[in-house]
Amino acid sequence: MDGLTPEATGIALIGCGYVADFYLATLPNHPELxxxxxxxxxDARARGFxxxxxxxxxxxxxxxxxxDDVTVAVNLTNPHSHYEISRRCLEAGxxxxxxxxFAEELWQATELVEYAERHGLVLSSAPCSLLGETxxxxxxxxxxxxxxxxxxxxxxxxDGAVHQMNFRDWASPSGAPWPYADEFRVGPALEHAAYYLTWLTAFFGPACEVVSYAALIQPDKAPGLDPAALAPDxxxxxxxxxxxxxxxxTCGTVAPEDHSLRIIGDDGVLSVPDxxxxxxxxxLRERVGMSESTPHYLTGPRRLPLVRPADHPHRYDRHHGHVMDFARGIADLAEAVRTGTGPRLGARHALHVLEITLAVAGVTGAARxxxxTTFDQT
Ligand SMILES: NC(=O)c1ccc[n+]([C@@H]2O[C@H](COP(=O)([O-])OP(=O)(O)OC[C@H]3O[C@@H](n4cnc5c(N)ncnc54)[C@H](O)[C@@H]3O)[C@@H](O)[C@H]2O)c1
Known part of the structure; x- marks a missing residue:
């Protein structure tokens, strides 16, 4: 911001559940919000929070x-309410x-994007890890x-074998229980595929084809929940x-936790652990000739300097190593509103990510x- 104090943007949160505390913990990183x-x-949850x-x-x-002092609505409701709440907020300007x-169905998200575009409103969707230093x-x-x-x-x-963990005891700092029934109904693909799909589409442009397989491997993960109502895990x-x-x-809640990424190119391999x-x-491992020290034609891993220090002071660290600045996406959107430019997390990009996500999530069985949809890669 060139040393200038950014203008403040009034925001309001809708949904005071488990994730809302993550947002409260990281809002101070963005004093303009x-x-x-x-x-x-x-009511009780809203008052408690x-x-x-x-x-x-x-x-x-x-x-x-x-x-009137709320410019940006932040939709932190359950996925089933996303479309209805985002729509109500856009209609209120x-x-x-x-x-x-972004929504549970592609037509819903398409409608939201078109409504926002027609009315000059900025719309964007989590995750915002694309704006992270890594x-x-x-x-x-x-x-x-x-x-x-x-x-x-x-x-x-x-995400690890959640069914073998004490998930019924997990609660946020303000006391919201981890919504396991909803998480198991929605499933890890709809919940988490966007974390990497947002990156990959930003790096490589729009996708054109998806072949997926999804299965419910652990139908008895939560006694009391009807397996027929559970998404593939x-x-x-x-x-x-x-x-x-x-x-x-790969998306799942059966194998041990692994959120890694490897990008293989002609001249080397880039890796991220989480x-x-x-x-x-x-x-980075660079491709080199075969020698005693490089039997796999690759150098040993060399750590690249991050584009800037990842030193946002306010964090939500659910487990060791899960350090995300949840409010950064709202700050990106607020800046777009203030400056009249598009957000870095654009709505058309989110729509494309949702279409791939739905294809990844599939239903049990294979699908092509x-x-x-497509978007302009920036
Ligand atoms: N739980 C996590 O670890 C986590 C992490 C990152 C993102 N998220 C995402 O955050 C969103 C919320 O997840 P959560 O874990 O906080 O769920 P949650 O069930 O703990 O909280 C959601 C809250 O939204 C409220 N709500 C639902 N529909 C509403 C409506 N129509 N109007 C007003 N309030 C409504 C519910 O009463 C509830 O208090 C989901 O989209 C989820 O994918 C969750």
């Missing part, structure tokens, strides 16, 4: 939407930042040709990008999807 208040259809944080809670969605998935370092390394022409990607989003997809790159993406850490190391 001024939290006016929060709303949840569960507001009291815990010493903030205002609105008594109705209408009251929040009528507030608010700019909207939505948690992922993702920017990978992008810069690719642009500088450090691996030559990228050809193949292995992206892992295994494992999915693997092959994605072909228009630029020629092919990616294999996309849930905005400051995770980026390493030729993609219809």
């Amino acid at each position: 001024v939290l006016r208040g929060v709303y949840d259809r569960d 507001a009291d815990h944080h010493g903030i205002r809670s609105y008594t109705s969605l209408e009251e929040l939407l009528a507030a 608010k700019h909207v930042y939505s948690e992922k998935p 993702a920017e370092t990978v992008r810069s390394a690719l642009a500088r040709g450090l691996v030559g022409r990228p050809r193949l990607v292995y992206a892992e989003l295994d 494992f999915g693997c997809a092959l994605i072909r990008f228009g630029s020629g790159v092919v990616a294999r993406l 996309c849930w850490d905005y400051g995770a190391a980026v390493t 999807t030729f993609l219809q």
Whole structure:
């Protein structure tokens, strides 16, 4: 900002559940975002959250939407409510930042994007890890040709064997329980595929084809929940990008946690250990001739300097190493509103990511999807 104090932007949160505390923890990284208040259809949850944080809670969605000092609505409701809430907010003239998935169905997200475009409103969607120092370092390394022409990607989003953990006891600092029933109904692909799909589409441009397989491997993960209502807990997809790159993406809650990424190019390999850490190391192995010290025709891993220090002081660190600045996406959107430029996390990009996500999530069985949406890669 060239030393200038940015103008403040009033925001309000809708949904005061488990993730809302992550946002409260990281809002102070962005002092230009001024939290006016929060709303949840569960009165007790809204009041508990507001009291815990010493903030205002609105008594109705209408009251929040009528507030002139709220410019940006942040949709932190459950995926099933995303479309309805984002739509209500846009219709009230608010700019909207939505948690992922952008919507549960492609037609819903398409309608939201077109509505926002017609009415000059800014709309964007989590995850915002593309704005993290690690993702920017990978992008810069690719642009500088450090691996030559990228050809193949292995992206892992295994979250660990959640069913073997004490997930019923997990709670946020303000006391919201981890919504396991909803998480198991929505499934890891819709919940998490966007973390890497946002990166890969930003790096390699729009995708054109997805072949996926998804299965419910652990139907008895939560006694009391009807297995017929549970989403696949494992999915693997092959994605072909228009630029020629092919990616294999895995999402699941059965295998041990692994959120790593490898990008293989003609001249080397870029690796990241965890996309849930905005400051995770980026390493490069360069292709060289075979020698005793390079039997695999690759140098040892060399850590690349991050594009800037990942030193945002306010973090939400769920486990060791999961360090994300959740509010950064809202700041990106608020800056777009202030400056009249497009957000770095554009709505058309999010729409394309959702279409791939839906193809990755599939239904049990194999599916091949030729993609219809596209976006202008920036
Ligand atoms: N739980 C996580 O670790 C996590 C992490 C990152 C992102 N997310 C995303 O954040 C979103 C919320 O997840 P969560 O874990 O906080 O869920 P949650 O169930 O804990 O909280 C959601 C809150 O939204 C409220 N709500 C739902 N529909 C509403 C409506 N129509 N109007 C008003 N309030 C409504 C619910 O009452 C609930 O309090 C999801 O999209 C999820 O994918 C979750």
